Structure formats: C-alpha cells, structure tokens
Amino acid sequence: MPQPERTVFISDTVRRAQGGDRGAFEQLYRENVAHIYAVCLRITADAVRAREMTQDSFVRAWDMLPSFRGEAAFSSWLHRLAVNVVFVYLRTNRRRESRVTLVEDFSTLEYEDPNVRPGSSIDLEHAVTALPPQARAIFVLHDIEGYKHEEIATQLGIAIGTTKAQLHRARKLLRENLQR
Amino acid sequence: MTHEEIRNRLDDYVDGNLTDTETNELEVHLRTCVECAGEVRELRSLLHATSSLPAEIDPGEDLWTGISAKLQARDSKVIPFPTSFRSKDSEVQYRGRAQSISMAFRFAAAFLVAFGSFLYMTQTNQRACMATRLQGEATLGTGRLNETSVLRPGEWLETGVDSRAEVTVANIGRVELGPQTKLRVLNTSREEHRLELANGRMKARVWSPPRLFIVETPSATAVDLGCSYELTVDSSGAGKLYVTSGEVSLEYKGEQSLVIAGYVCETKTGLGPGTPYSSKAADGFRAALAAYDFENGGTAALQEILSLATTGDALTLWHLLSRVSVSEREQVYDILATVAKPPAAVTKAGILRLDKNMMDEWLDEISLVPFPIDRRLSAR
Numbered sequence: 001m002p003q004p005e006r007t008v009f010i011s012d013t014v015r016r017a018q019g020g021d022r023g024a025f026e027q028l029y030r031e032n033v034a035h036i037y038a039v040c041l042r043i044t045a046d047a048v049r050a051r052e053m054t055q056d057s058f059v060r061a062w063d064m065l066p067s068f069r070g071e072a073a074f075s076s077w078l079h080r081l082a083v084n085v086v087f088v089y090l091r092t093n094r095r096r097e098s099r100v101t102l103v104e105d106f107s108t109l110e111y112e113d114p115n116v117r118p119g120s121s122i123d124l125e126h127a128v129t130a131l132p133p134q135a136r137a138i139f140v141l142h143d144i145e146g147y148k149h150e151e152i153a154t155q156l157g158i159a160i161g162t163t164k165a166q167l168h169r170a171r172k173l174l175r176e177n178l179q180r
Numbered sequence: 181m182t183h184e185e186i187r188n189r190l191d192d193y194v195d196g197n198l199t200d201t202e203t204n205e206l207e208v209h210l211r212t213c214v215e216c217a218g219e220v221r222e223l224r225s226l227l228h229a230t231s232s233l234p235a236e237i238d239p240g241e242d243l244w245t246g247i248s249a250k251l252q253a254r255d256s257k258v259i260p261f262p263t264s265f266r267s268k269d270s271e272v273q274y275r276g277r278a279q280s281i282s283m284a285f286r287f288a289a290a291f292l293v294a295f296g297s298f299l300y301m302t303q304t305n306q307r308a309c310m311a312t313r314l315q316g317e318a319t320l321g322t323g324r325l326n327e328t329s330v331l332r333p334g335e336w337l338e339t340g341v342d343s344r345a346e347v348t349v350a351n352i353g354r355v356e357l358g359p360q361t362k363l364r365v366l367n368t369s370r371e372e373h374r375l376e377l378a379n380g381r382m383k384a385r386v387w388s389p390p391r392l393f394i395v396e397t398p399s400a401t402a403v404d405l406g407c408s409y410e411l412t413v414d415s416s417g418a419g420k421l422y423v424t425s426g427e428v429s430l431e432y433k434g435e436q437s438l439v440i441a442g443y444v445c446e447t448k449t450g451l452g453p454g455t456p457y458s459s460k461a462a463d464g465f466r467a468a469l470a471a472y473d474f475e476n477g478g479t480a481a482l483q484e485i486l487s488l489a490t491t492g493d494a495l496t497l498w499h500l501l502s503r504v505s506v507s508e509r510e511q512v513y514d515i516l517a518t519v520a521k522p523p524a525a526v527t528k529a530g531i532l533r534l535d536k537n538m539m540d541e542w543l544d545e546i547s548l549v550p551f552p553i554d555r556r557l558s559a560r
Contacts, residue, residue: 022248029244034236041237051239058247060387067351088387088406088426124229143230157390157405168191175222 010070018065025065029058032075036082042140043086045129053089057082083145087155090137127177131170138163139170181205186216194223309349309365309373314356316343336364339380349373352388353404357381366396377419381412399447403429407441417449422459427547440547443495448474455499458492465493482508486515494520494546502534520546 016024036057041050061081068077128136141147142163149167153160181189181202186209192198193206210217309331311320318325321335331337331347339345339361347355347363350373357363361380367373374394385408386393393404398417402409407426413419421430423439430437430445432452439445445456454473457466468484471477477484482504489497497516504512513531516522522531523545530538 022251026244026248029247033243034238037239037243038235038237041239047240051241051243054239055243055246055250058243059250062251063354064351084387087389124233143227144233155389164191171191171223171226175226178226 009073010068011074014065014068014070014074017062018068025058025062028061028074028078032078033058035075035079039079039082039140039145040086042125042128042144043137044089045133045136049089053085054082057085060085083141083147084155086137090156123178124174127174130177131173135166135170135173138166139174142167143171181209183209183213183216186213187219190216190219190223194220194227309347309368311337312346312348314344314346316340316359318343318345318357331365333365333367336362336378338362347375349375349386349393353384353386353393356383358383377411377413379413379415379417381410383410384408397447399449399451400430400432400453403431405429409439419447421445421447421453437499438495438543438547440495446470446473455496455503457496460492461496462488462490464488465496469496479508482512486511489515489519491519495543498539498543498546501531501539506532 010018013024013027017028033054037050037054040053040057041047044050044053057078061078064081068074072080128139131139138152141152142149149160149163152163156163186206189198189202189206193203198206210220310328311318311325311331312328313325316339318337318339320329320331320337325337325345337345337347337357339357339359341359343359345357345361347357347365349355350368352373355363355375358381361382362378363380363382364376364378365374366376372392372394373388374396376396378398382395384393384395384404386404386406388404390405391403395402395411397411397413397419399413399419402411402421405427407428408424409426409428410422410424411419421428421439422444423441425441427441428439430439430447430453432447435452437445437453437456439456442459443456444459445453447453451474455469457469461469465485465488468477468481468488472481472485475481482500485496485500494516497512497519500512501509501516509532510528513528517528520542522528523541526538526542531542
C-alpha cells in the first residue's frame with residue numbers, strides 16, 4: 001500500500017483535471033494506468049475483468065477528484081481508490097470461470113530488479129494466478145500491495161483470523177507450486 | 181509455545197507482527213528446530229521474490245477510449261428510473277446533467293459544481309453530504325435547491341413531480357432521488373452514514389466497507405453490505421427493496437431479511453421486512469409469499485410457495501427455514517435441498533435445529549459470495 005506522504009502538493013495537471021479538464025485527466029490516466037491495471041489483474045486473475053475495473057477506477061477518480069486534497073501523492077490516492085473498487089468487486093462478485101488471457105499480459109512485464117531472473121518472476125506471477133480466489137486476493141493485498149490484515153478484514157467484512165488463514169494458505173501453496 | 185503453536189505463528193513472525201517476547205521465544209525455538217527454520221527461510225525467500233514483482237503491467241490496449249466514452253455518456257444522457265423493479269437487472273447508473281441544459285451552460289455548471297465541491301472539501305472534511313439538482317425543482321430545508329448544496333443532518337431534501345436530485349454521501353457512495361422523494365441525512369460520521377427515506381424512490385451505489393451506509397424507512401432499515409440497490413417507500417410507509425449488486429440487510433426490531441442481487445424484499449409498516457424473492461419469481465409464487473408474510477396465509481400459503489419453488493427461489497426458501505414452524509421445517513429443507521444442494525459440511529439435522537454455522541454456510545453457497553459476509557444485525 002502506498003504510504004501517505006507528508007508533503008501537501010497538487011500538481012498543475014491534477015488541478016486542471018479538478019477543474020474539469022479532460023485532457024489533463026487523460027494525462028493522469030496515461031501516467032498511472034499500468035500501476036492500477038497491475039493490482040486489478042493480480043487480484044482478479046482475469047484480464048478482461050481487470051481492464052473493466054481499471055476503467056471503473058478512473059471513472060470513479062473523475063467523480064472523486066474534488067475530494068482530492070493533496071495529502072498524499074495523486075498516484076497513491078488513485079491507487080487507494082482503485083483498491084476500493086477491487087474491494088467492492090471482492091465483496092459482490094459472483095464466482096465465475098476466469099477468462100484468462102494472462103500469459104500474454106504477464107509476458108510483457110518489465111523487471112525492476114536486474115538481479116531477478118525474468119523466468120522466476122513470471123513463474124511467481126503464474127503461481128499467484130493459480131491460487132484460489134480468496135487466498136490470491138489476500139496475498140496480493142497483503143504481500144504485494146502492503147495492506148494490513150486489519151484493513152483487509154474491515155474492508156471485506158471478514159475476521160482477521162480469516163485473512164491470516166488465507167494468507168498462510170496462499171504462501172504455502174505458492175511455495176509448493178514454485179518448488180515443483 | 182509448543183512446536184505446533186510456533187508453526188502457526190511463522191507467518192506473523194516473518195511479517196513482524198509478534199511482540200518482542202514472542203519473537204524471542206520463537207527465535208529460541210528456531211535455533212533447534214530444523215523444520216521451522218527451513219520454513220522461515222522459504223517464507224523469506226518468497227517475500228523477497230514478491231517484492232521484486234514489477235509495479236506496473238501494460239493493459240495491452242488503450243482503455244482511455246472506454247473511460248472517455250463513459251464520462252461523455254454521463255454528461256449528456258439522462259437514464260430514467262425503471263418503471264418496474266422487474267424490468268431492469270443492470271446496475272445503477274449515474275446520470276449527468278439534464279438534457280435541456282445547453283452544452284455551454286452544462287460545462288460551466290459542471291465546472292462550478294466541481295470547483296464548489298473542491299472548495300468545500302478543502303475547507304471542511306470529506307464526511308459531508310452534497311445534494312445536486314439533476315432535473316426540475318427540488319427543495320432543501322425551507323429553500324430551493326440550487327445546483328449543488330451541502331445537505332446538513334436533519335435537513336429534508338424533496339424532489340417535485342418531475343424533478344430528480346443526487347446526493348453524494350461523503351466519499352462512500354451516491355444516491356439518486358427520483359420524483360416526489362423526501363430524504364434527509366440523520367448522521368454522517370466515520371462510523372456510519374445514516375439517511376432517512378420518508379417516501380419516494382432512491383437508487384444507491386455504495387463502495388464503502390459493509391455496514392457504513394444505512395437508510396431508515398418507516399417500515400425497515402436497510403444496511404448496506406457492499407452493494408447497489410433501489411428502494412421505494414409509498415405514502416403508507418411500506419417499502420420495496422431491489423438489490424442490483426451485492427447484498428443488503430433489511431432490519432426491523434431484531435428481525436432481519438438478507439437480500440442479495442436479483443432479489444426483491446417488501447416491507448410493511450408495523451410488520452417489517454417480508455421474505456426476499458427473486459425479481460424473476462412467478463406471480464403465483466410472489467402472491468403466495470405476500471399472503472404468508474403479511475396476510476396470515478399460514479399453512480395453505482406455505483404449501484403454495486413450496487409447490488411453486490424453483491432453483492431461482494433458493495434464498496426465499498433459506499429464509500423460510502427459520503420462519504416456519506418446527507414441524508414444517510423439514511419439508512422446507514427437503515425442497516431447498518433439491519433446488520440448492522447443501523455444502524458438504526451442512527447436515528439436515530443441523531439445519532433442522534437452525535445451527536448458525538450451517539445456516540451461514542448454506543447461505544454463502546446460495547448467494548455465491550467470494551468471501552464470508554458478516555451478517556450480524558446492526559447495533560441500532
């Protein structure tokens with residue numbers, strides 16, 4: 001989870017978007033879409049759904065722009081908003097078969113750490129994809145996005161014990177799958 | 181701690197969630213236990229690999245076109261309320277400004293709304309509710325609703341015969357009011373956002389955690405469990421709830437009806453909520469249910485319900501389990517089990533004694549929730 005920044009700063013682009021400038025908002029979209037899509041894709045394991053949720057996140061961001069006060073970086077605020085969209089999805093989504101187009105999506109990844117073998121990260125991405133939905137969502141939110149158990153439990157309306165149990169299950173399954 | 185207890189705390193250990201005392205005790209154990217030490221190494225290795233995953237993934241196509249189209253559609257399109265609850269299954273959609281307003285004025289108004297909201301939000305807090313006139317005339321308190329105004333607790337917002345308005349509920353949701361609707365905010369705080377719908381029709385879309393968004397009506401209280409829904413209240417105080425996504429808890433004097441997407445629940449003044457039914461339920465089924473819930477239909481109505489039940493009526497039957505007499509419960513169970521197979525851990529004996537865990541598990545299966553939902557009654 002992106003941590004709040006101390007600096008109160010609203011960029012000119014954000015201010016213009018707050019004033020209704022769609023061009024400025026499009027610029028914000030282009031700067032942030034890959035990050036927002038990443039969290040949506042990892043949680044849903046469904047590229048079609050992830051694209052829909054990414055779009056919903058930006059539509060909601062447009063609605064909520066007036067409430068952005070610069071207490072965190074815009075990217076952090078947007079990320080938080082997208083995760084809220086994800087939480088709504090998790091609370092209300094019906095079970096469905098994944099319409100997976102993950103191979104092509106994950107094959108386009110660029111790696112931040114040159115010491116990490118690309119193959120190993122892709123293996124991990126695919127192993128995450130193969131997790132059961134509940135375990136996957138909680139693993140992504142906790143271990144990748146940095147959310148605390150308390151917050152995940154509150155947002156999903158479940159017990160902390162449940163989130164801990166699901167995280168344990170996810171890590172165990174990942175270790176087993178990656179060792180094969 | 182025993183070896184097994186320590187194994188169960190290894191995730192907390194690598195996450196740094198243990199106290200100093202617990203950490204010390206666990207580390208003493210790790211020095212002598214090869215199995216646990218190996219598991220800690222594996223966990224740390226996994227976390228290291230996780231931290232190396234890229235923060236960004238290219239969506240593979242330009243999503244802006246779709247986003248832009250959605251924003252433009254909302255700016256220029258009025259989506260009317262459905263004339264019937266059964267005529268529309270899609271999610272609540274938000275409306276833009278009225279079509280009758282010129283484009284130039286609309287852009288100016290949109291800017292003023294955004295700028296006004298921005299000024300308000302930067303000067304107060306994000307828990308405020310804002311009312312926006314969408315179409316026709318509406319009143320706020322004793323005055324007229326301008327384009328956008330703060331909706332203060334206790335102040336009634338009323339729409340006229342042909343008017344509509346929208347309420348932004350802090351930063352957690354939106355409510356659209358149809359014509360001849362009267363609504364006010366009772367309380368808005370970090371703990372809850374509570375509205376009162378006296379009469380009329382509203383559509384709500386909420387993206388907060390469960391139980392933060394609550395709407396009181398004369399005949400029941402609707403507690404959001406993560407959802408979109410439509411709610412009407414007529415002049416007698418009777419209500420009708422239609423859930424379009426997620427789940428709503430309808431509550432009245434300690435009684436509760438759980439309404440999931442695609443289901444409707446009616447409420448009557450003095451009686452509270454009836455049994456939820458599918459928006460696609462047959463007319464005969466609905467009539468029998470109304471007779472059972474509100475007209476003392478008794479055994480005859482129940483037999484009619486059971487004879488007409490189909491796979492789409494599982495939630496109705498689940499509610500009836502706890503509403504029928506003990507002698508009738510087995511019959512309801514048998515019918516429900518044929519339309520919605522109970523999960524493996526759910527037994528007939530357990531359901532006949534209304535075992536809470538089994539009831540909850542079966543409901544989770546029926547409602548297909550990806551996560552268990554905390555469905556406790558609200559404190560109030």
